Amino acid sequence: MAKRSKKTVKNSSSLTNSSLYTQKVMEHFMNPHNMGEIEDADSVGEAGNAVCGDVMYLYLKIEKNRIKDIKFKTLGCAAAIATSSMVTDMAKGKTLDEALKITNKQVAEKLGGLPAIKMHCSVLAQQALKNAIENYLKRNLKK
Amino acid sequence: MRRIYADYAATTPVRKEAIRAMSPYFDKHFGNPSSLHADGRIAADAIKNSRKIIADIINASPEEIIFTSGGTESDNLAIRGIASSNQKNGNHIITSAVEHHAVLNTVKDLEKEGFDVTIIPVNKYGEVDPKEIERAITKKTILISVMHANNEIGTIQPIGEIGKTAKKHSVPFHVDAVQTFCHLPIDVKRMNIDLLSVSSHKIGGPKGVGALYVRKGLEIKPLFTGGPHEFNKRAGTENVAGIVGFAKAAEIANKEMEREKRRLEKLRDRIIDSILSSVPGSRLNGHPKNRLANNVNFGFVGVEGEALLLMLDSMGISASTGSACSSHNLSPSHVLLALDPDPVKAHGSLRITLGYKTTEKEVDYIIKAIQISVKKIREITPKIEGVTTY
Numbered sequence A: 001m002a003k004r005s006k007k008t009v010k011n012s013s014s015l016t017n018s019s020l021y022t023q024k025v026m027e028h029f030m031n032p033h034n035m036g037e038i039e040d041a042d043s044v045g046e047a048g049n050a051v052c053g054d055v056m057y058l059y060l061k062i063e064k065n066r067i068k069d070i071k072f073k074t075l076g077c078a079a080a081i082a083t084s085s086m087v088t089d090m091a092k093g094k095t096l097d098e099a100l101k102i103t104n105k106q107v108a109e110k111l112g113g114l115p116a117i118k119m120h121c122s123v124l125a126q127q128a129l130k131n132a133i134e135n136y137l138k139r140n141l142k143k
Numbered sequence B: 001m002r003r004i005y006a007d008y009a010a011t012t013p014v015r016k017e018a019i020r021a022m023s024p025y026f027d028k029h030f031g032n033p034s035s036l037h038a039d040g041r042i043a044a045d046a047i048k049n050s051r052k053i054i055a056d057i058i059n060a061s062p063e064e065i066i067f068t069s070g071g072t073e074s075d076n077l078a079i080r081g082i083a084s085s086n087q088k089n090g091n092h093i094i095t096s097a098v099e100h101h102a103v104l105n106t107v108k109d110l111e112k113e114g115f116d117v118t119i120i121p122v123n124k125y126g127e128v129d130p131k132e133i134e135r136a137i138t139k140k141t142i143l144i145s146v147m148h149a150n151n152e153i154g155t156i157q158p159i160g161e162i163g164k165t166a167k168k169h170s171v172p173f174h175v176d177a178v179q180t181f182c183h184l185p186i187d188v189k190r191m192n193i194d195l196l197s198v199s200s201h202k203i204g205g206p207k208g209v210g211a212l213y214v215r216k217g218l219e220i221k222p223l224f225t226g227g228p229h230e231f232n233k234r235a236g237t238e239n240v241a242g243i244v245g246f247a248k249a250a251e252i253a254n255k256e257m258e259r260e261k262r263r264l265e266k267l268r269d270r271i272i273d274s275i276l277s278s279v280p281g282s283r284l285n286g287h288p289k290n291r292l293a294n295n296v297n298f299g300f301v302g303v304e305g306e307a308l309l310l311m312l313d314s315m316g317i318s319a320s321t322g323s324a325c326s327s328h329n330l331s332p333s334h335v336l337l338a339l340d341p342d343p344v345k346a347h348g349s350l351r352i353t354l355g356y357k358t359t360e361k362e363v364d365y366i367i368k369a370i371q372i373s374v375k376k377i378r379e380i381t382p383k384i385e386g387v388t389t390y
C-alpha cells in the first residue's frame, strides 16, 4: 500500500503528469543541451526517419580525434529531441572511437528509458552521430 | 498551475446537473428496469423519460432510440446490424475517407467478410461531394454511412443532400453525429436519416453511454444475443445512471445550443485569425467557415505535432494532434492524409477544441502559448529547403 502511494506521488510530480515519458526525457525536451549549429563544423551528420518523416542534423568540432564541441538540430517528437540532446551530452569530450561505440540503447537508458514505440527515435540520434564521425573519417583518410 | 482544457472533441467534463441527476440511480433507485416491482419501475421510468428527451432533440419517436455503450457501439450496431440483415438485398457499402475509426474499421472488417466497400474521397477541406455518393450507388448498395461533422478538422458534411440522394435510391443512410448532437440542429425526418449515432461524453454527459436512432420499420440485427432489452436490439441490463446523466446533459446542451454555438464561433475565429496572422508558416486544416463552432486545426511548417502538444501541456494546456509521431503505427491521421497526401504537412498538426467551460481569457492564453511554443520548437528545427522553410 505504501509503495503504491509513493508511485502516485512520483508520477504527479513529473513535469506534465504524462506517463508516456520519464522526467529526464521531459527535462531534455524542454531544455535541450547543445542545441544549435556550428558554423565552422569539422563534420556534419544527418539522419532521417522515413517512417514518421523526422530529421536530425549533428555538427562536430574535432581536435586530435576528440569531440571538442557538438551541436544538433532536430525536427521530431519529444523523444527525438531528448535523445538528440542526450547523445550530444554523452559524446562531448569523447574520442571518435569512444563516441562510435555509443548505442541507441545506452542513450535511451540514460534517459530513464523510452516507451517501446519510441525506441526508433533514439536510433535517429545515434545514427546522426555515427554519420557525422564517419563523414569526418572518410574525408581525413582521403587526405 | 491551473490547467486549460482544450480537447472537447476527445471528451468533456460532466455537467454538475448531470452528476446530480445520476447520483440517486446508483444507490437509492438502484433497481433493474426489467423488474416488475416498484424499484424496477422507478428505474424503467427514468429510462423512459431519458429516451423521450433524446428522441425529441432529433425529432424521432422514443421507440426509435436504442441506448448503447457509446458512439463506437452505435456505429457498429448501425453498420453491422444493417449489413447482417440485408445480405439478401446486396453487399455494397458506401462511406467517406474521413470517418471515425469506429466506422472505417467496421466497414473494413466487413470488407474482409466479403462485403464491397466504396470509400468516397474528400476535397481539400474535407468535404464529401453528394454527387460522388450518388454515382457510387449500385443495385447492391445496402448502406451509406457519412459522418455529420469530422472530429479532427471539424468539417461539416452536406448531410441533408446526401439524405435526399439516399432516399431517392432507397438506400438506408447512417450518420455518425457524435460530434454534432446538441452542437448542431438535427432533424432525422427532414434530413432523411435512417440511423444516427450519438454519444454522451461529448456533450457533458458521462462516458460509456450513447444511443443509436433506428428509423421505425428498419430491420437491424443486434450485435449480441441476450434479453429483450432496448426493443430487442441491444441486450443487457441498461446503464441506468449513465442514461439519466446522458439525457440531462443533452437537455441542457440542446437548450444552450444556439447561444453556445455563436459564442464558440467567436472564440474559434479569434484563435484562427490571431494565429494565421501572427505565426508565419501556419495553415488552417479543414474548411474556413463550414466547420464545427468549437474546432480549430492548424498545421505548422517545421514543427512536429507531438512536441508541440507536450510543450503546450507543460504550459497547462490540453490539446490534440494528428501527427505521425503521436500515433501508435507512426502514420499521420487518415483524415489529414485524405485532405493532402503529403505526410510532411500532417506532421505539425494541432487540434484545439473548445467547449462549454472555455472562456475568452483561456482562449487568449492559448493563443499566446501556441505562439511561444511554435517559436521555441522552431529554434530546434533544422532548416531544410522545401520541408521546414516557409
Ligand SMILES: Cc1ncc(COP(=O)(O)O)c(C=O)c1O
Residues within 6 Å of the ligand: B009, B010, B069, B070, B071, B072, B073, B075, B100, B102, B147, B149, B150, B151, B176, B178, B179, B199, B200, B201, B208, B209, B210
Ligand atoms: C465522430 C466520432 N465517432 C465516434 C466516436 C466514438 O464515440 P465513443 O467514444 O462514445 O465510443 C467519436 C469519439 O471519439 C467520434 O468523434
Ligand code: FES
Residues within 6 Å of the ligand: A049, A052, A053, A054, A075, A076, A077, A078, A079, A080, A118, A121, B324, B325, B326
Ligand atoms: S521522431 Fe517521430 S516518433 Fe519520435
